[in-house]
Every structure is written in structure tokens, then in C-alpha cells.
Amino acid sequence: MFHLGFEPEILSDDQIATLERLRIQASTDILTMTTLANSGHPGGSMSTLPALLLMYANCRVDPAAPHDPMRDRIIVSHGHISPGTYSALSAFGFCDRDEAIIQFRRFGSHFSGHVEISVPGVEWNTGNLGQGLSVGVGAALAGRLTNAEPGKDLREQSHPSAFKALVLMGDGEQQKGQISEARRLAVKYGCTNLVAYVDANHLQIGGDTSDIMPQNISAGWASDGWDVIECDGHDWQELYSALRMAYNNGSGRPVVIVARTVMGKGVDFMEDLAKYHGQAVPRDKIAGAIAQLGGQDRVDELEARRNALPKGELGHDFFEVPPPSIKVGSPRIYEAGTVTDCRSGYGNAMQELAELNNVDGVKIAAFDADLEGSVKLGGFHKTSPAGFIQGGIQEHNSATASGRLSKEGFVTFFSTFGVFGVTETFNQQRLNGFNRANLKLVCTHCGTDVGEDGPTHQVIDYVGLLRSTFDWNVFVPADANQCDRMIRLVAGRPGNDFVGMGRSKMPVIEKADGSLFYDGTVGFTPGRADVLRDGDDGAILACGPMVGPAVAAHDLIFEETGKRVRVVNMASLRPYDADAIHAAAKTGYVLTAEDHHPDTGLGGLVALEIADAGMATKLERAGVNQWPMSGKPNDIFAAFRLDAEGLAGRAIAALG
Numbered sequence: 001m002f003h004l005g006f007e008p009e010i011l012s013d014d015q016i017a018t019l020e021r022l023r024i025q026a027s028t029d030i031l032t033m034t035t036l037a038n039s040g041h042p043g044g045s046m047s048t049l050p051a052l053l054l055m056y057a058n059c060r061v062d063p064a065a066p067h068d069p070m071r072d073r074i075i076v077s078h079g080h081i082s083p084g085t086y087s088a089l090s091a092f093g094f095c096d097r098d099e100a101i102i103q104f105r106r107f108g109s110h111f112s113g114h115v116e117i118s119v120p121g122v123e124w125n126t127g128n129l130g131q132g133l134s135v136g137v138g139a140a141l142a143g144r145l146t147n148a149e150p151g152k153d154l155r156e157q158s159h160p161s162a163f164k165a166l167v168l169m170g171d172g173e174q175q176k177g178q179i180s181e182a183r184r185l186a187v188k189y190g191c192t193n194l195v196a197y198v199d200a201n202h203l204q205i206g207g208d209t210s211d212i213m214p215q216n217i218s219a220g221w222a223s224d225g226w227d228v229i230e231c232d233g234h235d236w237q238e239l240y241s242a243l244r245m246a247y248n249n250g251s252g253r254p255v256v257i258v259a260r261t262v263m264g265k266g267v268d269f270m271e272d273l274a275k276y277h278g279q280a281v282p283r284d285k286i287a288g289a290i291a292q293l294g295g296q297d298r299v300d301e302l303e304a305r306r307n308a309l310p311k312g313e314l315g316h317d318f319f320e321v322p323p324p325s326i327k328v329g330s331p332r333i334y335e336a337g338t339v340t341d342c343r344s345g346y347g348n349a350m351q352e353l354a355e356l357n358n359v360d361g362v363k364i365a366a367f368d369a370d371l372e373g374s375v376k377l378g379g380f381h382k383t384s385p386a387g388f389i390q391g392g393i394q395e396h397n398s399a400t401a402s403g404r405l406s407k408e409g410f411v412t413f414f415s416t417f418g419v420f421g422v423t424e425t426f427n428q429q430r431l432n433g434f435n436r437a438n439l440k441l442v443c444t445h446c447g448t449d450v451g452e453d454g455p456t457h458q459v460i461d462y463v464g465l466l467r468s469t470f471d472w473n474v475f476v477p478a479d480a481n482q483c484d485r486m487i488r489l490v491a492g493r494p495g496n497d498f499v500g501m502g503r504s505k506m507p508v509i510e511k512a513d514g515s516l517f518y519d520g521t522v523g524f525t526p527g528r529a530d531v532l533r534d535g536d537d538g539a540i541l542a543c544g545p546m547v548g549p550a551v552a553a554h555d556l557i558f559e560e561t562g563k564r565v566r567v568v569n570m571a572s573l574r575p576y577d578a579d580a581i582h583a584a585a586k587t588g589y590v591l592t593a594e595d596h597h598p599d600t601g602l603g604g605l606v607a608l609e610i611a612d613a614g615m616a617t618k619l620e621r622a623g624v625n626q627w628p629m630s631g632k633p634n635d636i637f638a639a640f641r642l643d644a645e646g647l648a649g650r651a652i653a654a655l656g
């Protein structure tokens with residue numbers, strides 16, 4: 001395999017000849033696969049190709065070990081240049097060249113329209129532009145955190161990074177604000193192990209980038225503290241020396257290469273035409289295009305093979321990156337009678353996790369978004385300064401960077417208010433899900449329980465949003481005890497887990513005899529609901545801050561009617577306890593209670609489950625069913641009839 005490892009200072013004629021041969025072959029493959037698929041993005045693939053080939057030829061990557069933890073990470077952010085990426089990867093042995101060509105964009109194939117991690121060598125599923133640099137920052141932070149001293153802020157540490165991260169982007173893509181968020185975080189945490197490349201072909205879908213959205217790309221990067229190298233992206237010698245300089249960074253600042261390139265490079269009728277951003281060369285022109293490149297025309301043969309492929313099937317294999325094994329400690333007990341908030345349960349658990357695990361090195365990291373006090377990460381920060389990443393008011397970047405870090409061998413938490421951690425950044429979280437990250441997203445100030453901040457901050461859609469992905473578990477603790485168990489559980493297991501809580505202090509959940517319900521013997525099991533009060537005359541299914549009022553409602557209903565209503569804590573909303581819902585439905589009256597929109601939260605899922613199971617019951621869904629208002633949470637709960645009296649009143653009216 002052709003490998004230079006950035007050893008030569010300048011490229012020899014032979015090396016340039018080899019690179020040129022690889023470029024011609026890969027350009028031919030790009031044209032062939034897009035024409036056979038009759039779709040795809042050849043133009044940017046061909047302009048970015050020299051950078052891709054030089055990176056795979058020089059970085060520490062090995063097709064025999066594509067997931068080696070010490071490899072350099074090559075991240076393609078403009079995921080639409082999948083033809084270029086697959087062609088470059090196959091040139092270096094990461095995947096089969098002919099398979100990539102004939103399978104490209106076919107249903108059932110790994111070689112999707114935008115790059116996917118099911119192809120060896122692809123680091124992240126991208127295509128939603130603007131996110132790749134954040135992925136690179138997450139990877140670069142991992143390189144920095146490996147071998148970091150836990151007791152010292154990462155900014156004060158200058159040990160060598162374990163590996164490098166390189167991110168390729170388009171120039172139109174530079175219009176996304178998340179990129180500037182990412183570059184600031186990279187500078188702040190000294191990510192000189194990060195190299196960025198901008199493919200400045202000056203075109204995007206709608207035409208010239210200077211017409212679509214005028215922007216001084218180099219000045220933008222420089223103003224955020226990056227070193228900028230401008231070069232000709234088709235001159236092997238110039239591009240190589242720029243990459244070599246950036247890779248061996250000696251300035252102490254991360255480096256971006258802004259490379260002037262030509263869309264559709266090498267084919268005269270494609271060059272510099274925006275239409276070839278996302279259009280294949282027509283079938284009757286492909287032979288001429290390949291002849292111009294000097295490539296080998298195998299289009300007829302490969303077309304016949306593509307046409308003969310069996311029908312595809314749903315589903316992909318992908319490599320799961322296990323998080324490290326950590327100590328989760330023992331439950332911390334908040335005794336009966338305690339009035340406290342779930343946030344403190346979270347903060348205390350995080351501090352203890354740091355004390356237990358971030359001892360010889362950093363195993364657990366936590367991102368904050370300028371809400372350290374509110375989300376209670378102060379104890380973690382103090383205990384483990386290196387593990388604490390202050391991402392600022394840049395939640396899109398933090399969501400993606402923390403997602404990436406969670407796939408880099410670090411248990412990674414990201415905390416902010418629910419409205420910023422889920423609603424604001426939903427697409428980033430959706431893609432963390434699709435990338436099979438292991439992020440622990442712990443959001444406080446969920447629902448109307450945010451103090452008096454008002455509706456802009458009252459997130460009542462987070463359950464529905466996360467449940468509309470396929471990879472997020474959703475947990476809502478009923479008290480600080482349950483929160484403590486949840487945090488320890490999610491910290492120690494793979495996958496994307498969301499834990500959402502309000503702001504207020506509330507009494508811990510007790511049994512009817514006044515003893516603690518969530519004592520040290522009751523752990524948290526995803527998909528299991530807990531029956532807090534028995535009864536067969538009806539059932540209240542509640543979650544989060546509505547669990548306490550539901551328990552109180554049980555007593556009020558009994559006092560008034562002599563009827564016993566079962567109270568179930570549905571803390572696990574994905575997976576959820578279908579048996580508990582069926583059992584509730586059998587009582588003939590189900591009341592759901594949540595500090596959330598009742599159509600998309602607990603109420604919605606209970607209604608669907610009952611309908612899917614073909615059961616008939618009276619169902620009432622209590623929740624936040626119009627824009628709320630500023631106010632004390634208890635006043636808001638009362639207005640929505642979510643307090644004990646409101647819930648009891650609903651049940652008494654329904655039960656007759």
C-alpha cells in the first residue's frame with residue numbers, strides 16, 4: 001500500500017506520479033458510480049479528491065485495523081462527497097473498489113448517498129452540513145484527554161495527543177454557524193491535534209458561494225484563533241506541504257487549509273459548473289469523460305454487474321465502540337422525609353463518579369453549556385477539572401462533540417436545560433443516535449418546572465422528540481433517589497441515554513407506611529415501571545414531578561370515594577413497561593400525568609400501547625396542553641390540574 005506518513009519534506013516525481021494515478025482511478029470511479037446510480041455528487045468529490053488521497057496516504061490509518069483506537073481520525077463533513085470518499089477508501093484498501101461502484105446508492109447497500117459508518121474508514125455519518133468539525137473536536141478532545149492529568153484543567157496541559165483528527169469540509173458548508181462554535185472550542189482546549197480542510201471550489205448547489213452567502217472564509221477562521229494556510233488544492237506539492245505543516249503543527253494553534261479547487265476537476269464539460277455539484281454525467285457522455293481523465297472505462301461491465309445484483313434488504317452492520325468499564329459506586333440514599341431536587345441527586349452522583357474513576361486518568365467527561373450551577377456539575381468540575389468541558393453557549397457544537405467523545409472510549413455526559421439539550425439541538429442528537437454514540441444527555445429544567453422563566457424555557461416536547469428517533473432511551477426520575485440510581489446505571493452502560501428532570505425540590509417518594517420507596521434495594525431497570533400504590537379501581541400512570549402528586553391523589557381519592565387507584569411510576573419512557581400499561585387498562589380507567597405535552601409524551605405512548613394491544617378502557621391524559629406561562633411550578637401544575645387535587649378531581653369525576 002502506498003504510504004508516506006508525512007516523512008518526505010517534498011514529494012518526489014515518482015510519488016506525484018503515483019498520486020496522479022490514484023486520482024485518475026478514483027475520479028473514474030466517482031464518475032462511474034454516480035452515472036450508474038444516475039445520482040450523487042461528483043463535482044465536489046472530484047475537487048476534494050487530492051486532499052482525501054493525501055490524507056489516507058499520510059495519516060496513521062490501516063485498512064486492516066480501521067477501528068484501532070490510536071488511528072488518526074479522517075472525518076468527511078460534507079458527506080455528500082461519498083463517491084470521492086468511497087473511491088479514496090477503496091484505493092487504500094478499506095473497501096472493495098468494484099463493490100463500492102456497483103452498490104453505490106442502491107437500496108440495501110452500505111455505500112449510501114451520504115457517507116456512513118457501515119463502510120470501514122468512515123468515522124461518522126454526515127451530510128447534515130456543519131457538524132463535521134464538531135465531530136473532529138470531539139475526537140481531538142479524546143486525543144488530548146488520553147494521558148491527561150485529571151486534576152488539572154485541560155487548558156493547562158500540553159502533553160502530546162494520542163492521535164490526530166482531520167476534518168474535510170465544503171466551502172458552501174462554511175455558512176453554518178456550528179462551525180464557528182466548533183473552532184472556538186478547539187482553540188480554547190488547545191486542539192493542535194486537529195487539522196481542518198476547506199474545499200474552496202467556490203460553488204454550491206445554487207451557484208457561486210459569494211452570491212449565495214458572501215463570506216470571508218479565511219478571515220473567519222483566523223478571527224477565531226486558527227492558523228490559515230491558503231493553497232492550490234490541485235497542486236500536489238503545495239497541498240502536501242500545507243497538510244504536512246498542519247499535521248506536524250508547531251504553532252500551538254490549530255490549522256485550517258483553505259484550498260482553491262475546481263468542481264468536476266479533469267473533465268472539461270464539468271469543470272466549474274455548479275450543476276455537477278449534485279448531478280451525474282449522463283450515460284451517453286460518460287465514455288468521453290473517462291477518456292478525458294485517461295481512466296479505464298469499465299462502465300458497461302460494471303453496469304451489467306449492478307443490474308444483476310439481488311434485491312437489497314433493510315439494515316446495516318456497523319462497529320459498536322464500547323465505552324470503558326467504570327466503577328459506579330453504591331446508591332446514595334436520600335432518607336424518608338428529605339425534600340430535595342433530582343438535580344442535586346445528579347450532581348452528587350457525578351461528583352462521586354469522578355472521585356471513583358477519574359483518578360489515574362480521565363475516564364468520565366462532562367460537557368456544560370454555561371449552566372454549571374444550575375445543572376449541578378460543580379462538584380464534578382472541582383473533583384475532575386480535566387474531565388469538565390465548558391462548551392459555552394454553543395449547544396449545537398457541544399451536542400455533536402460530546403456525542404463523538406462518547407464513541408472515543410470516554411463515558412461522556414452533556415448537561416444543560418432540556419430546551420437546549422434536546423429541542424434546540426434535536427438534529428445533532430438525532431445524528432448522535434444514528435451514529436450509535438454512547439452519550440449520556442442529562443437535562444434539568446424540563447417541563448414547566450423551570451422556576452419563573454416562562455414558556456420559552458418550558459420544554460414540553462423532549463419525550464416525543466427523542467422517542468421519534470430509534471436510538472435514544474428516555475428516563476425521567478421521580479425523586480433524587482431514583483435519579484441517583486439512573487445516573488449510576490447509564491454511566492456504566494453503552495448507548496444513548498437521556499435523563500430529564502425538573503428544577504424544584506420535592507419530597508422523596510415514600511411507601512404508604514412512610515418508609516423510603518427507592519431505598520438501597522430498589523435499583524432502576526429500564527423498561528420496568530414501579531407500582532407505588534396498589535388498587536384495582538383505576539390507575540394513574542405518572543412520571544417525573546407528577547409522581548408525588550399522583551401518590552397524594554391516591555389518598556384523596558380513597559378518602560372521598562373509598563376507591564383504590566393504582567399509582568405507577570413510569571420513569572422509563574423508552575423502553576417502557578407495556579405490561580404495566582396493560583394491567584392499568586384492565587382496571588377500566590387510566591389517567592396519565594406528566595409535566596409535558598400529553599400527545600407526545602407519556603399520554604401519547606400509553607394511548608398508542610392500549611390501542612395497539614386492542615384494549616378498551618377509559619383514558620384521560622393530563623399534561624401541559626397549551627402554552628404555559630411564567631409562574632411558580634406549583635401554580636402552573638394546579639392550573640393544568642396536575643397537582644394532587646387536580647389529579648384526584650379528574651379520577652373522582654371519572655370513577656363516579
Ligand SMILES: Cc1ncc(C[n+]2csc(CCOP(=O)(O)OP(=O)(O)O)c2C)c(N)n1
Binds near residue numbers: 080128129171174
Ligand atoms: C444543514 C444542511 N443544509 C442544507 C443541505 C443541502 N445541501 C447539500 S450539499 C449543499 C451545498 C454544499 O455546498 P459546498 O459545501 O460548497 O459543497 P460542494 O458544492 O463543493 O460539494 C447543500 C445546501 C445539507 N445537506 N445540510
